Amino acid sequence: MTNILQLKKQLRKTIASKLTSKEIREAIRDHHARRKPRPCGMTIHTGIGCSLRCTYCYIEDMGFNWIAKPYPLTGLQLVYALLYNPYFVPGEYGTLIAMGSVTEPFLGVTREKTFEYIEAIATYLKNPIQFSTKMYLTRRDAYRLKQLDPGISPLITIVTIRYKDKLEPLAPPPEKRFETIKNLRSKGLKPILFLRPIIPGIIEEEYVEILEKARDSGAVGVVVGSLRVTNRILDRLRKAGLDIGEIIRRLPRKPRGNEQVPINTRDLKEEIIRYARKIGLVAFPEACMANIYTHGRICWKMIHHKIVVPGVEPPQISIDELKKIAEENNVVLKKATRKKYFIKMLLEGDRISKALFSEYVKCRFGYCVKILRSK
Numbered sequence: 383m384t385n386i387l388q389l390k391k392q393l394r395k396t397i398a399s400k401l402t403s404k405e406i407r408e409a410i411r412d413h414h415a416r417r418k419p420r421p422c423g424m425t426i427h428t429g430i431g432c433s434l435r436c437t438y439c440y441i442e443d444m445g446f447n448w449i450a451k452p453y454p455l456t457g458l459q460l461v462y463a464l465l466y467n468p469y470f471v472p473g474e475y476g477t478l479i480a481m482g483s484v485t486e487p488f489l490g491v492t493r494e495k496t497f498e499y500i501e502a503i504a505t506y507l508k509n510p511i512q513f514s515t516k517m518y519l520t521r522r523d524a525y526r527l528k529q530l531d532p533g534i535s536p537l538i539t540i541v542t543i544r545y546k547d548k549l550e551p552l553a554p555p556p557e558k559r560f561e562t563i564k565n566l567r568s569k570g571l572k573p574i575l576f577l578r579p580i581i582p583g584i585i586e587e588e589y590v591e592i593l594e595k596a597r598d599s600g601a602v603g604v605v606v607g608s609l610r611v612t613n614r615i616l617d618r619l620r621k622a623g624l625d626i627g628e629i630i631r632r633l634p635r636k637p638r639g640n641e642q643v644p645i646n647t648r649d650l651k652e653e654i655i656r657y658a659r660k661i662g663l664v665a666f667p668e669a670c671m672a673n674i675y676t677h678g679r680i681c682w683k684m685i686h687h688k689i690v691v692p693g694v695e696p697p698q699i700s701i702d703e704l705k706k707i708a709e710e711n712n713v714v715l716k717k718a719t720r721k722k723y724f725i726k727m728l729l730e731g732d733r734i735s736k737a738l739f740s741e742y743v744k745c746r747f748g749y750c751v752k753i754l755r756s757k
């Protein structure tokens with residue numbers, strides 16, 4: 383079925399039959415029912431706040447605090463909220479799910495909620511799920527995850543070995559995280575090293591060791607991502623006794639207020655990606671690619687970055703077929719052009735129908751989508 387609204391309505395009916403009216407109202411009021419997916423997918427909060435207090439963390443600047451609490455919705459309510467969200471596409475080829483952006487999803491207080499959400503999404507929606515963590519996951523945890531979503535995309539964060547006490551004082555030691563990678567791999571999952579944020583002045587002397595240890599522990603790949611700083615983060619890094627000269631040198635401008643400014647690390651990223659490839663890791667410049675990869679799929683941008691999933695190509699679609707799907711979803715596709723990994727589309731329809739159709743095209747056919755404005 384390519385009538386997405388119809389599919390969402392049917393699924394909502396199924397879930398609503400398992401919820402009380404009060405639970406439905408709570409789900410509809412929740413921001414998971416309203417937020418637009420980010421480029422990495424729909425970020426799902428399994429908790430609010432985080433007790434690990436990493437020195438480079440930006441959640442405080444986003445209004446969250448250092449006390450973690452499980453998210454108030456049940457798994458079924460979360461599913462209902464997502465189905466109510468006008469921008470969300472359900473299904474195996476639907477919106478990518480990312481857990482771990484504003485909390486650590488496997489803290490003592492958040493982990494059962496995380497399992498609950500993974501189970502609910504895998505049972506009723508089947509969207510591809512990814513999580514990032516610094517916590518220790520046992521073989522039993524790995525087995526549970528594998529049972530819920532065999533393609534689940536685990537990102538294991540390790541950004542330093544030597545400076546762990548200054549950068550991540552309350553997180554488990556990197557050695558336990560390498561063990562997590564081993565445990566996940568032993569149950570047939572595809573763990574990926576999450577080398578984000580790369581911290582200039584530190585990463586240069588550490589990336590070889592981190593990549594090699596991750597590879598030897600069973601990581602299949604690495605996601606490399608940049609550091610973003612706020613004034614508060616710069617202060618914390620300084621107070622932790624780190625030399626931030628290299629960060630300042632690469633800072634394009636001073637942050638204003640709580641603003642997050644990305645540090646220019648393109649050259650470092652390229653160097654790390656080159657070395658990762660040399661030692662046999664799949665290097666992903668973006669986290670969404672790792673989610674697609676572990677679910678046995680590929681997008682056009684991954685092909686552009688020479689990432690291979692043996693025997694797999696993105697689904698092909700003609701513009702005429704795309705026009706028919708657009709019509710079924712209350713949108714008129716006036717014009718579409720494809721270039722490299724992009725599809726540029728001129729659409730007619732209301733704002734939300736256009737956004738939902740774009741999300742569908744991105745997820746189903748593996749394109750980065752640009753919407754053209756009519757002149």
Ligand code: SF4
Nearest residue numbers: 432435436439485486
């Ligand atoms: S684990 Fe993640 S969310 Fe928690 S403090 Fe560290 S960076 Fe922030």
